[in-house]
Amino acid sequence: MNKVVENLRKITLICEKERNRNTNKLAVYIHGWLMENLEEEFVSALHNQELNHYTLHVERKNDYIYIVVTLLDEDKTYLIEEFLLSSTLNEIIIKSTNEKYKIVGRNIEDKSLSELTERFYQEDSKNTFQITFLSPTSFKSNGEYIMFPDLRFIFQSLMNRYSFVFEGNKKVDKDLLDELCDKTKIVSYRLNSSYYPVHQSYIPGYFGEIKIRCKGNKTLVNYLNMILEFGEFSGVGVKTAMGMGAILVKQV
Amino acid sequence: MNKVVENLRKITLICEKERNRNTNKLAVYIHGWLMENLEEEFVSALHNQELNHYTLHVERKNDYIYIVVTLLDEDKTYLIEEFLLSSTLNEIIIKSTNEKYKIVGRNIEDKSLSELTERFYQEDSKNTFQITFLSPTSFKSNGEYIMFPDLRFIFQSLMNRYSFVFEGNKKVDKDLLDELCDKTKIVSYRLNSSYYPVHQSYIPGYFGEIKIRCKGNKTLVNYLNMILEFGEFSGVGVKTAMGMGAILVKQV
Numbered sequence: 402m403n404k405v406v407e408n409l410r411k412i413t414l415i416c417e418k419e420r421n422r423n424t425n426k427l428a429v430y431i432h433g434w435l436m437e438n439l440e441e442e443f444v445s446a447l448h449n450q451e452l453n454h455y456t457l458h459v460e461r462k463n464d465y466i467y468i469v470v471t472l473l474d475e476d477k478t479y480l481i482e483e484f485l486l487s488s489t490l491n492e493i494i495i496k497s498t499n500e501k502y503k504i505v506g507r508n509i510e511d512k513s514l515s516e517l518t519e520r521f522y523q524e525d526s527k528n529t530f531q532i533t534f535l536s537p538t539s540f541k542s543n544g545e546y547i548m549f550p551d552l553r554f555i556f557q558s559l560m561n562r563y564s565f566v567f568e569g570n571k572k573v574d575k576d577l578l579d580e581l582c583d584k585t586k587i588v589s590y591r592l593n594s595s596y597y598p599v600h601q602s603y604i605p606g607y608f609g610e611i612k613i614r615c616k617g618n619k620t621l622v623n624y625l626n627m628i629l630e631f632g633e634f635s636g637v638g639v640k641t642a643m644g645m646g647a648i649l650v651k652q653v
Numbered sequence: 654m655n656k657v658v659e660n661l662r663k664i665t666l667i668c669e670k671e672r673n674r675n676t677n678k679l680a681v682y683i684h685g686w687l688m689e690n691l692e693e694e695f696v697s698a699l700h701n702q703e704l705n706h707y708t709l710h711v712e713r714k715n716d717y718i719y720i721v722v723t724l725l726d727e728d729k730t731y732l733i734e735e736f737l738l739s740s741t742l743n744e745i746i747i748k749s750t751n752e753k754y755k756i757v758g759r760n761i762e763d764k765s766l767s768e769l770t771e772r773f774y775q776e777d778s779k780n781t782f783q784i785t786f787l788s789p790t791s792f793k794s795n796g797e798y799i800m801f802p803d804l805r806f807i808f809q810s811l812m813n814r815y816s817f818v819f820e821g822n823k824k825v826d827k828d829l830l831d832e833l834c835d836k837t838k839i840v841s842y843r844l845n846s847s848y849y850p851v852h853q854s855y856i857p858g859y860f861g862e863i864k865i866r867c868k869g870n871k872t873l874v875n876y877l878n879m880i881l882e883f884g885e886f887s888g889v890g891v892k893t894a895m896g897m898g899a900i901l902v903k904q905v
Contacts, residue, residue: 548839549801587800588857589848594841605840 406474406566408513409634412485414468415506416493426598428459428536428644430495431468435481443480452565454478456636458536458647466502468493469647471634473566512634514567520627527652528622529588529614530629535647537597539606540638546605548594552613553582555637558646559628562635581625584617597645604640612653626652658726658818660765661886664737666720667758668745678850680711680788680896682747683720687733695732704817706730708888710788710899718754720745721899723886725818764886766819772879779904780874781840781866782881787899789849791858792890798857800846804865805834807889810898811880814887833877836869849897858890858897864905878904 424430435457436444447454454474460467470485472478484490486507493502520526532555540547540554547554560573592609615622629650636646676682687709688696699706706726712719722737724730736742738759745754772778784807792799792806799806812825844861867874881902888898 548842587846589846590800591845593843594839596841 406514408475408511409566409631410472410475410482411508411510411512411634412470412472412482413508413510414470414485414493414504415508416466416468416502417464417505418466418500418502424498427466428457428468429599430498430500431459431493432457432643433497434493434495435470435484438484439480447477450477451571452562453642454566455481456634456641456647458636458641458644460535460647465505468502471636473562473635512630517627517631520630521623523623523626526619526623526626528616529612529653530625531610531612531651531653532629532632533610533649533651534592534608535649536644537595537604537606537608538638538646538648539597539604539640546639548605548607550587550590550592550607550611552585552587553578556581556585556625556628558637559632559635562637563628563631566631566635577624580617580621581615584621585613585615585625587611588614597640599640599643599645604645606638606645658728658766660727660763661818661883662724662727662734663760663762663764663886664722664724664734665760665762666722666737666745666756667760668718668720668754669716669757670718670752670754676750679718680709680720681851682750682752683711683745684709684895685749686745686747687722687736690736691732699729702729703823704814705894706818707733708886708893708899710888710893710896712787712899717757720754723888725814725887764882769879769883772882773875775875775878778871778875778878780868781864781905782877783862783864783903783905784881784884785862785901785903786844786860787901788896789847789856789858789860790890790898790900791849791856791892798891800857800859802839802842802844802859802863804837804839805830808833808837808877808880810889811884811887814889815880815883818883818887829876832869832873833867836873837865837867837877839863840866849892851892851895856891856897 454477456471458469460469470481472482491504540558557573557578560578561571564573565571590609590611592607594605594607596603596605615625632648633650637648638646706729708723710721712721722733724734743756745756809825809830812830813823816825817823842861842863844859846857846859848855848857867877884900885902889900890898892898
């Protein structure tokens with residue numbers, strides 16, 4: 402039997418930058434830096450997972466750089482946590498670009514499984530949500546990347562991850578997914594396409610905001626609420642460990 | 654036999670505004686003002702067309718308001734031209750909102766059928782185009798408005814109008830449309846959704862930019878070039894006489 406995950410954790414390193422060079426590959430470099438600093442055996446165990454148990458992305462706000470790492474299974478990611486929270490870790494040095502980031506603060510945000518399931522029994526949840534794609538987001542289907550948001554891909558990705566994290570497999574209830582897609586619509590958006598640089602290639606995707614509305618019953622709305630809330634930790638789509646697919650969700 | 658249209662004409666009235674009230678319904682009001690100022694019989698003949706032989710939209714630049722009217726068939730629209738270019742027309746008064754716009758300049762741009770067909774025989778045409786949706790753009794399919802750009806709808810609309818203007822019917826070569834759709838892709842975009850107010854309802858649509866690339870042979874690329882160039886006069890999608898569907902095209 403699979404152990405049930407109890408907590409999701411989001412660790413944010415707030416960093417100052419030495420110089421102001423702007424690279425949209427930063428999350429890829431930070432991911433490389435993180436992997437270099439973990440034990441080899443642990444890294445290969447991480448990589449052998451069917452889906453990542455962690456995500457990483459970078460945000461830029463008011464001259465600071467926020468490196469956001471989420472941990473979806475403490476058993477499988479405890480060394481990431483230990484490393485990021487270690488008091489001796491004061492700076493990040495990216496060897497390949499010779500850049501240095503001073504860590505000036507750390508935030509920790511926890512979300513328990515019970516908090517998520519509370520969402521499912523919520524009485525007064527709204528049916529309209531704003532989803533912000535904080536970092537370039539993309540999905541792959543039939544060998545092609547999907548450049549416009551498609552709710553089926555987004556919901557399926559969230560359901561996959563939810564089931565993988567909390568039940569140990571990627572089983573998706575297809576009827577539930579169909580109902581969710583039937584009853585939910587994008588009502589407005591503001592989006593840019595983007596080409597995210599990973600290794601030698603560029604992944605087409607998008608970032609920005611969409612507003613969605615679910616016309617389903619309360620149970621469906623609450624379920625949507627729950628997986629979207631979960632999505633702030635799991636991310637959606639491809640390359641969520643290398644900077645892509647970070648979302649922020651607001652009931653509106 | 655249908656008379657062949659020879660020229661497309663774009664008339665721009667450059668206006669100053671009395672006060673700085675911003676309404677996104679301005680093109681709807683201007684359309685109403687224009688129809689009020691034309692002979693009743695002429696207006697009803699205009700409205701009895703299967704597709705409009707004119708378009709109207711509004712742009713705002715540097716404190717000026719540009720009212721852009723295109724005329725796709727001089728025989729059917731000569732009174733619009735006569736009215737807009739008349740030396741006694743110095744201001745536009747919108748009765749319902751009690752607003753006044755002083756006309757401070759006029760531009761006329763002509764495009765002949767032979768200039769368009771030249772495009773078709775161009776030797777060095779590029780295969781990448783930036784399409785700017787200058788005003789909210791929408792298409793209706795199966796009773797629903799389409800909120801994201803879909804090249805099939807865009808191309809079909811252009812082919813429809815091209816054939817309507819130059820051949821007097823809305824015949825579309827389906828094989829050509831299929832080939833155009835197969836070979837052409839949106840490669841990047843920056844788009845916002847919008848709800849355009851027409852009468853008592855709001856039409857969902859979008860504005861912004863897309864970049865498309867055609868991987869077809871030179872003939873196909875040149876054909877695309879020609880209908881896109883035509884599109885700057887014809888507009889695309891619904892309500893092009895009331896402010897929607899104005900496009901600008903650049904080879905990039």
